[in-house]
Amino acid sequence: MSINVADAQVGDRLPEQTRTTDFANWNRYAAVNYEFVPIHMDDEAGRSAGFASAFGMGNLQWAYLHNLVRDWLGDAGRIVAIDCRFGSPNIRGATVTAQGVVTARRVQGGTTFLDLEIWTQDQDGTKLAPGTATVALE
Amino acid sequence: MTNISAEMRAAVGRQLSRRVSYPVSRSDIRRWALAVYYPEPPPSRFIDADAAAKSRWGSILAPEDFNPFAWISAEEDVLDVGAAQNTPDRTEIGLGITPPGLKFQLNGGLHSEYGAPMRPDDVITSVSRLADYTERSGRLGLMLFTVFEDTWTNDDGDLVKRTRTTLIRY
Numbered sequence: 001m002s003i004n005v006a007d008a009q010v011g012d013r014l015p016e017q018t019r020t021t022d023f024a025n026w027n028r029y030a031a032v033n034y035e036f037v038p039i040h041m042d043d044e045a046g047r048s049a050g051f052a053s054a055f056g057m058g059n060l061q062w063a064y065l066h067n068l069v070r071d072w073l074g075d076a077g078r079i080v081a082i083d084c085r086f087g088s089p090n091i092r093g094a095t096v097t098a099q100g101v102v103t104a105r106r107v108q109g110g111t112t113f114l115d116l117e118i119w120t121q122d123q124d125g126t127k128l129a130p131g132t133a134t135v136a137l138e
Numbered sequence: 139m140t141n142i143s144a145e146m147r148a149a150v151g152r153q154l155s156r157r158v159s160y161p162v163s164r165s166d167i168r169r170w171a172l173a174v175y176y177p178e179p180p181p182s183r184f185i186d187a188d189a190a191a192k193s194r195w196g197s198i199l200a201p202e203d204f205n206p207f208a209w210i211s212a213e214e215d216v217l218d219v220g221a222a223q224n225t226p227d228r229t230e231i232g233l234g235i236t237p238p239g240l241k242f243q244l245n246g247g248l249h250s251e252y253g254a255p256m257r258p259d260d261v262i263t264s265v266s267r268l269a270d271y272t273e274r275s276g277r278l279g280l281m282l283f284t285v286f287e288d289t290w291t292n293d294d295g296d297l298v299k300r301t302r303t304t305l306i307r308y
Contacts, residue, residue, distance in 0.1 A: 063174035085247030
């Protein structure tokens with residue numbers, strides 16, 4: 001892995017971010033995003049929706065992906081774009097790891113852009129929120 | 139067979155909501171950062187003005203994913219969907235057109251592009267539009283993809299972000 005983000009090359013991996021996820025995470029997020037939805041706060045509601053338990057917000061996976069890219073980038077640049085799809089739910093108690101890898105380095109209009117593949121996955125390796133990001137080194 | 143009627147196609151581009159935030163506060167930024175980094179402490183640049191001053195941005199910024207409309211907006215012009223708020227048909231009901239009547243919905247994903255960062259005291263305006271209807275057959279049968287495009291600007295009229303959200307109905 002390149003120590004300096006400005007020198008990042010294709011194949012470089014971003015430092016992983018891992019956390020165990022439960023109501024302690026989701027209640028905090030519900031409180032700041034006004035997202036008080038029973039499937040995120042009550043196991044029975046999660047089971048009624050066809051899942052093993054309550055599960056975390058898609059928006060919180062979205063936040064974890066931003067944390068991953070932002071913390072790696074530091075002062076070296078800015079996030080230009082991020083996308084993800086919600087593939088699998090973040091079941092209560094899952095250990096979620098956000099990961100990423102550089103897939104392209106390109107120069108456009110005098111600015112260097114890095115394209116990234118990013119994702120969150122659970123302890124079994126199931127991808128929860130796979131996506132991509134583009135950052136500008138400027 | 140299709141779930142996309144001529145009436146629905148004609149509605150593409152219509153405004154779904156316009157909201158104006160209260161000024162972004164340092165306290166809301168701190169709490170947002172504490173929540174999304176939990177159980178780790180958030181980076182000091184979201185908390186400490188002196189640390190933020192030393193960053194490339196020169197001051198505290200909100201995280202890109204920060205939502206200044208979470209609890210309440212200063213102004214809000216949204217479609218009246220009545221009791222249909224959490225139903226799959228709420229968009230078409232709000233627009234006053236015949237809904238497709240599909241039973242299930244999933245959040246298919248998000249795509250955001252970012253412009254000017256959000257700073258304390260910024261007032262953010264959001265305008266959301268119905269951007270697209272498409273459909274295709276998948277493991278859940280014929281699936282209807284509805285794309286919403288939400289554009290945020292700041293007090294200076296600068297683009298803050300543009301987010302496309304895909305709702306899957308089946």
